[in-house]
Amino acid sequence: MTRLWNDPADFADEMIDGFVAANGRYVRRVSGGVARATQTPEGQVAFVTGGGSGHYPAFGGLVGPGLANGAAMGNLFASPSTQQVLSVAKAVENGGGVFLSYGNYAGDVLNFDAAQEQLRAAGIPCQTVTVTDDVSSADKSEIHKRRGIAGDLTVFRIAGAAAERGANLTEVTRLARRANDRTRSFGVAFSGCSLPGADEPLFEVKPGHMAIGLGIHGEPGLGDADIPTADGLAEMLVNRLLEEVPDDVADVRGARVVPVLNGLGSLKYEEMFVVYRRIALLLEENGIVTVDPHVGEYCTSFDMAGTSLTLLWLDDELEDLWDTGVDTPAYRRGSVDTSPLVLASTDADEDDDVIGDADDASRGIAQTIAAGFDIWRATIDENVDELGRLDAIAGDGDHGIGMQRGIHAAQTAARDAAERGAGAATTLARAADAWSDRAGGTSGAIWGAILDTVAKTLGDVGVPEPAALAKGLENAKARVATFGAVPGDKTLVDSLDPFIDTFAELSERQSLADAWRAAAEAATDAAAATADMLPQMGRARAHHERALGTPDPGAHSLALLVTSLNDLFNRKA
Amino acid sequence: MTRLWNDPADFADEMIDGFVAANGRYVRRVSGGVARATQTPEGQVAFVTGGGSGHYPAFGGLVGPGLANGAAMGNLFASPSTQQVLSVAKAVENGGGVFLSYGNYAGDVLNFDAAQEQLRAAGIPCQTVTVTDDVSSADKSEIHKRRGIAGDLTVFRIAGAAAERGANLTEVTRLARRANDRTRSFGVAFSGCSLPGADEPLFEVKPGHMAIGLGIHGEPGLGDADIPTADGLAEMLVNRLLEEVPDDVADVRGARVVPVLNGLGSLKYEEMFVVYRRIALLLEENGIVTVDPHVGEYCTSFDMAGTSLTLLWLDDELEDLWDTGVDTPAYRRGSVDTSPLVLASTDADEDDDVIGDADDASRGIAQTIAAGFDIWRATIDENVDELGRLDAIAGDGDHGIGMQRGIHAAQTAARDAAERGAGAATTLARAADAWSDRAGGTSGAIWGAILDTVAKTLGDVGVPEPAALAKGLENAKARVATFGAVPGDKTLVDSLDPFIDTFAELSERQSLADAWRAAAEAATDAAAATADMLPQMGRARAHHERALGTPDPGAHSLALLVTSLNDLFNRKA
Structure with a gap:
């Protein structure tokens, strides 16, 4: 449950203020969310992500060199508005067009699509790839309807790396789509979270049980089961994802994957390491080579107790991009050239506020x-x-x-x-x-x-x-x-x-x-x-x-x- | 509560195995815990930390260039044994002597002290600084009796930076002691955690209440109170720490501090950002300059819900060291030269296993x-x-x-x-x-x-x-x-x-x-x-x-x- 707030209605805004206060060398506040505090070269594609708040480090925590240029940060579990997306996009657009990527949820699609239309109408090229990694949210035959969970990280990282290396908008879009096509996630949850000021959790799971395939906002999953051993859970996660190997992976044996074991908030690192121990063995038994494993919190749901396993099936192009350095508030890898700070705010200009005539x-x-x-x-x-x-x-x-x-x-x-x-x-x-x-x-x-x-x-x-x-x-x-x-x-x-x-x-x-x-x-x-x-x-x-x-x-x-x-x-x- | 395990008795070992499997480019398994996977220059002081498991990223998650050389990893909430400390120290000692630093708890002191004696007896110079940042655990007049909580991070980081820059054992010790003298923490908790296999939490806090000054294993605090607003909590934390300004800080106005708002497990990032927003304002109102603020999980207690504020009061020497790059599984800052991997295990040699004569x-x-x-x-x-x-x-x-x-x-x-x-x-x-x-x-x-x-x-x-x-x-x-x-x-x-x-x-x-x-x-x-x-x-x-x-x-x-x-x-x- 959430315990600390002032006025629940101010929670998301105050959270962004505090986030920026703590991370001033990475991000700056712009209308609608945050933008990188550091300069990016002219002509670089501006990668804008976003979504509801409550999923930290998604989405603001992933803004910085090598990853996103800005994040539109909505209210708790609510999509940012069209104006928010537009405002963040305009603040970071730098001559290379805007690339949008976010988890596939109705509200987000509605508002990001509307922003995309307005950007294009304003002459700014814009492309979108929605993340659809959650195998439990729709059948394989309707893969585009799946929702996005921790696969956000792998898709965003490929998109951010491509932009960082100077790829144009078409290339960034192609590579992000390729990353999304090769990213699959499957998860379970043990308890729900309560939003600030709420008396009750969003959902409850029977003690000793887990919900299988639950989404990151408490969307219902595929059913429930007794909580297995850590090894049992590892087997369930790996087996389900091995049924979902992307079609263009020629041979599972010898394939190279980035595994991401993501915690949703209250299921902690020690437990995840015990589970990962078995995951690593199972992948090895299947002849799969793991690259740069991730075990931690990359896309949370407040203090919800749950975990998901994501596999990004690499090819040479994706693996090469994966090596790009990243430096954001919550996620850092490798070395990044130090970029100068943005000196003045380049926030999108305010609406002119003239009231027209009336009788x-x-x-x-x-x-x-x-x-x-x-x-x-x-x-x-x-x-x-x-x-x-x-x-x-x-x-x-x-x-x-x-x-x-x-x-x-x-x-x-x-x-x-x-x-x-x-x-x-x-x-x-x-x-x-x-x-x-x-x-x-x-x-x-x-x-x-x-x-x-x-x-x-x-x-x-x-x-x-x-x-x-x-x-x-x-x-x-x-x-x-x-x-x-x-x-x-x-x-x-x-x-x-x-x-x-x-x-x-x-x-x-x-x-x-x-x-x-x-x-x-x-x-x-x-x-x-x-x-x-x-x-x-x-x-x-x-x-x-x-x-x-x-x-x-x-x-x-x-x-x-x-x-x-x-x-x-x-x-x- | 902890939900995933196999045999609870194997939890800590399996956790370490999984941790190493996920972080092979940072750490390698040695008897008693983990050591850096990368080489360190000959003659560099070897900084060994450690403690019970259940506090990730403390302690194994903090091993890497710029921070610790090795961590002795005990069982859940239990000190590592003398042999574990000794074994890790011998695995990482590289001609510059061994520096030990850890939170001030009875079991840890006992075992690390015994290891120190044995290292010295073996001709390896060894010095220790225990971390004593928790202001609620003893009166100011008995400051050496205080326990260590999230102040581990600031003390360890100064020690690691000094060692990285080639300071000798005496200097590393002096600087770590200085960091500890200038580090103060104060925390609250809202709920306890349950260890793997346990039926009940270690302690419970009445709903709507918080325990003030609670330790990271459920050690009793100073009392309890109703949960305040986020701003109210920020004020409580800052005010208490302003009563504890180290004696050698000449003037609070103009002083420079590193604030660390640490989450214990289930109190999540969004809530901490809302709290930090007010902390930043309060520090500013007091004329204090914040440097490199930290809001996140640095020393946890499984999924315990709670948070603490740590202030490291910088001086020029400490601030200079603070800029050193760090690259560990859970904590990365700035740029670090890429160090080659250790090629062969240099694990402490096995006991020779010969049974002596008997009648x-x-x-x-x-x-x-x-x-x-x-x-x-x-x-x-x-x-x-x-x-x-x-x-x-x-x-x-x-x-x-x-x-x-x-x-x-x-x-x-x-x-x-x-x-x-x-x-x-x-x-x-x-x-x-x-x-x-x-x-x-x-x-x-x-x-x-x-x-x-x-x-x-x-x-x-x-x-x-x-x-x-x-x-x-x-x-x-x-x-x-x-x-x-x-x-x-x-x-x-x-x-x-x-x-x-x-x-x-x-x-x-x-x-x-x-x-x-x-x-x-x-x-x-x-x-x-x-x-x-x-x-x-x-x-x-x-x-x-x-x-x-x-x-x-x-x-x-x-x-x-x-x-x-x-x-x-x-x-x-």
Whole structure:
């Protein structure tokens, strides 16, 4: 369990501050995360990684010469926002283009892909390789759906080494993809972790048992078993990975691999060495040559007790790159030329903060929008624990805290805009940006997209018709659908669609207040059905069948939020 | 809790094997622990550290250029034996003498001091600096009695740097002492760890509470308190250490310190960064300049949840040394010249294994001695859990496992010697050596000394008189007294002395069997009184008033062992 924090909502930010304070000669703080403190030669590919916080040394601890140029650091177990990725990428881009690599999770894919699009739109070449090493998260026939765990280290190291040696973006991408194709991991867990401020762990494993194939956020695995001996575990890990030898490894006998025995937090070094002893013997018995073995903590999950074995199957090209020196806060190998410190911050420039024109009617609507965010903020504050609890049933328990961060940021931005005379569209658009930027993760991206889409139909002049709101909501539904989730996935979509459909139908012939109330009821009914299903849906997470197919209480929080506005619409009516 | 092991009795050995398998380019296995795999220049001081296992990266993880030359690796939380220290020292000695440094614990002092004497006797110059950084373990007026915790890192690093730069033994000693004089640590713990195979943790902290000043084996601290915020903890740690500024720091404002925020195992990086954020601010507010901050795991206690702050107050000389590169399995800084691998093992030579002459009478006694060890082995196997449980009341819970390792080794050695025709003295002496070598810790050293002393009076010819046995036991009593423990310390001495006194008195006028039985009863009575006192004695551990003043169930195990031989003496009578 996590024991030390100030305000849990500030945990990730304060963690980054402390990390930078302790590692000033390696990293500097930039908007959205950290960048190398040292200069890199002009024209070198900028390798940007990132992900949720809680996995140290992934991802900030892996920034430095020979590895990443920057890391976008999201909230606890939540993807960084699109703006975070973009901001870090712009801070480190140095004329050679941007290479993105991170573990394959829905929220990360959503936000990194959006950042990639924006970078390309800005004329900066960008390529991506997602890490998909966890053999237990999808079948071999759907290898691209697998999630990334400790294989991050091997893929990142090859990418960082290639960039360090001056490879261009195409080459870095090819080599990272090759490393990912030749990296496989398999792991087990003995206990879960509790996020700061949470009363309960994300999941529990029966004493004396272990969960097989568990992910690094408590995603369900393939089943459980009695804890074997250390030798027994070594055999299980090696045997499973020997079923997964990459197709282009001609002969296992004589093959050369880098083994990484990764600890998730509380399973400690001594135990891992006892397990590794047997792993080394088993690999040798199979005629496999081990190169530069790693036993330690490379991708953790707070204090979760568990371990995974990763094998990187080398070829000559990869093994040559593997020798490149690395010097980062948490990971150092070989010798690295001393690079001069970056003298001035080259952080991405701040948004210019000019509020556009609006008329009084639209400014009045903006005040109502701000009042709506006041209500939403209170609603989420009241329900944050319950949302976290619901999320922990099938997910990683951070839904409440993620919503809270987003809505606090949105409310502040909406109040600020409305008080400075912004119209309805600007006020809502600024709230949308703030939400997606501060919340990160999947829910931040979706809520940002919904509100931003609706804002576009409101305008900053005059009072919008109910039909404009209905049209905006329908556009939002269509935009969310492009993210890949469909009704029945037990996500926000399950209540978003009934809400919007009902509102569109009724707002043509009823008052705004009545239509809203009926739509909120439809959302609540849909959410209730979803919540009942959450326990059964847990297992589906392992399969990642759709980009946004991860069940969470998003439908429930949407229902809460829209219902909380019933009175506001009544007052206005 | 520890979850992975094979046979708990093999854990430490298998851990070392796995550690070496994973780090072959840094370390090689030598009898008693590990030595650098790379060559060191002739004439360089050989820095040997060591201690119990369970504190990784201390101690084996800190062996390599710029740090230690070798580490004697004891059993779990048990000091390495004298032979282990000696063997590692001989493997790495390279013409510049041996420098010993380790945490100040009774068992370690006993065994390292004995090794130092033997090295000097063999003509190898040897000096020692024990690490005494933990401010909560004794008052400032008795600073030499303090125990060593994460300050190991700063002292070792200065010693290693000095040796690396070619300082001679006197200089290395002076600089290490200076580093120790200027290193202070203070820590807290939130939960204990369980050793492999143990059913219960070594200690427990009430949920929501923390133990203040707790040692790295669960030694009691100064009291407990509610867990504060991360900022609150930072303030507690910094404030306590600012009360302990070394006398020769002229002015706190402008002073330069290396801060080390050390995690004990389950308190993770993210939490420590949040705490460090505030520590950095507090040090800055006090005008203190931080140099090369460390936040991570440098001296752990398995998966114990806790953290400590160490400050090394630099002067110019220490700061200059601090820049030296280090390249070890778990700790790397700066650049290090690549050193060639050691080509052939230069392990200390094996004992020549020739059994001396003996007559049939003495060989008969040797068979009885071996039979006695068979009984002792069964007795300890039966009572290993109970002894561990008793030890956990006031100690670190490893007494049972330590006795078991020692007695298994002794029994094997006795059987081997007896079967190869050894006489009584040789058989018992070999069992004594095996016990102290394999068990390590305080109990291993004491039992080895007792049996070795008794062996000297038995001879390898003829049947020894009862008086010879009594004389041997009295000599053993005198030898154990030189170690520093006195009756009433709640150690083995509490039952050893009544046993020997009673036997000496009665063996003059009663049968051997009767005298032994009465003496065993006296030992049992004394042990019972000792055991009752254990819970109250726990707190005394923090004070280290005597080298062997740490209460443990040694009196209890001695009583068990001598009583178990009653039947053997009856049969022989």
